[in-house]
Amino acid sequence: VLRFLPLITLLALLSGCGKDGVSALEPFGEIAREQAKLMIISFSIMIIVVLVVGIIFTYVLVKFRKRKGQEEYIPRQVEGSAVLEIIWTVIPIILLAILAVPTVAKTFSTSDTTSKSVTKDAVVINVTANQFWWEFEYPDDKVVTAEDAVIPTGRNVIFNITSKDVTHSFWVPALGGKVDANPGQTTKLRLKADENGTYSGRCAELCGASHALMYFNVKAVSNDDYKAWINAMKDGASEPTTASAKEGQALFKNNCMSCHAVDSKDAGIAPNLENFADRKNIAGFLDHNKENLEKWIWDPQAEKPGALMPKRGVNNNLTKDQIKQIADYLFTLSVED
Ligand code: CUA
Numbered sequence: 001v002l003r004f005l006p007l008i009t010l011l012a013l014l015s016g017c018g019k020d021g022v023s024a025l026e027p028f029g030e031i032a033r034e035q036a037k038l039m040i041i042s043f044s045i046m047i048i049v050v051l052v053v054g055i056i057f058t059y060v061l062v063k064f065r066k067r068k069g070q071e072e073y074i075p076r077q078v079e080g081s082a083v084l085e086i087i088w089t090v091i092p093i094i095l096l097a098i099l100a101v102p103t104v105a106k107t108f109s110t111s112d113t114t115s116k117s118v119t120k121d122a123v124v125i126n127v128t129a130n131q132f133w134w135e136f137e138y139p140d141d142k143v144v145t146a147e148d149a150v151i152p153t154g155r156n157v158i159f160n161i162t163s164k165d166v167t168h169s170f171w172v173p174a175l176g177g178k179v180d181a182n183p184g185q186t187t188k189l190r191l192k193a194d195e196n197g198t199y200s201g202r203c204a205e206l207c208g209a210s211h212a213l214m215y216f217n218v219k220a221v222s223n224d225d226y227k228a229w230i231n232a233m234k235d236g237a238s239e240p241t242t243a244s245a246k247e248g249q250a251l252f253k254n255n256c257m258s259c260h261a262v263d264s265k266d267a268g269i270a271p272n273l274e275n276f277a278d279r280k281n282i283a284g285f286l287d288h289n290k291e292n293l294e295k296w297i298w299d300p301q302a303e304k305p306g307a308l309m310p311k312r313g314v315n316n317n318l319t320k321d322q323i324k325q326i327a328d329y330l331f332t333l334s335v336e337d
Contacts, residue, residue: 022173022200030192031110031176038106045095110176113158113188122156122190123226125149129161129168129181129203132210132304133271133284143233143264146271148217148279152226153196159189169205172218178204193220198280209306215284232335233264237274240332248329251322255312262333270309277334283307293327294320 163181171178203214259270298313
């Protein structure tokens with residue numbers, strides 16, 4: 001075992017275990033679990049087919065090989081065997097039926113977003129994909145946020161998904177998916193989380209230079225915490241108290257607010273930042289600290305190629321100190337106690 005330890009460790013790392021990971025084979029919710037079962041059924045059938053074909057193939061290779069000193073010869077040719085033809089027609093039919101029945105059934109049950117049993121306790125979230133970030137709107141509560149969606153654990157969440165620009169795809173591997181986000185169209189996805197936790201999300205459709213950085217998070221919290229969060233978002237973020245953060249707020253108003261809203265009632269052409277300080281990442285993927293935020297504001301494209309945010313530092317009028325003050329301000333934008 002020791003000899004294989006590095007290999008096992010590597011495999012464990014690659015498989016991305018846990019909620020944070022992006023393994024659809026480690027489900028943390030009803031939909032993902034059903035999808036994982038389907039993958040295992042299909043994969044098992046494929047393995048059996050490959051094995052059987054491989055064994056027959058190897059047998060034929062060995063049995064009909066040219067032996068030493070043997071004359072060239074052609075083995076007996078069989079033409080038209082009703083029995084064989086029936087066998088190799090019926091077996092695939094059976095295999096496809098075994099695959100089709102659960103696949104069709106589960107496809108209908110997991111994509112059900114309209115029946116009473118699903119909608120009665122469901123939370124609705126409108127998702128808008130943008131190059132290269134995600135907006136989440138809670139239409140029943142008129143709350144808008146970005147990058148991190150908050151959902152109640154154990155309840156159905158129905159995502160209405162669309163795109164502002166090109167085709168993206170909404171995927172939370174541990175919870176299920178994935179569904180395309182198409183401009184001018186709304187697609188639906190139902191997810192449900194078993195446990196509280198932060199689940200990592202991905203864009204799963206090549207959408208431009210920073211497709212691979214178009215991450216988001218889904219935070220599942222208890223139902224009470226979810227309601228408290230919605231109310232806190234309606235109340236707004238706390239006001240800055242330090243001198244630096246206040247300076248930053250003024251700078252933000254002059255330089256950033258034509259695109260970024262800090263009130264959850266407003267959608268914007270850039271991510272809503274009302275609860276920026278509570279998020280897990282900056283721009284969806286950078287570690288959440290001031291140093292990264294300053295780097296981001298200084299030159300967003302250096303971090304995320306193709307990002308639409310102007311370079312505030314490199315070729316704009318903001319100094320390092322001013323960017324630091326804006327970062328101080330943004331880190332006060334919290335709705336959590
Ligand atoms: Cu958005 Cu890939």
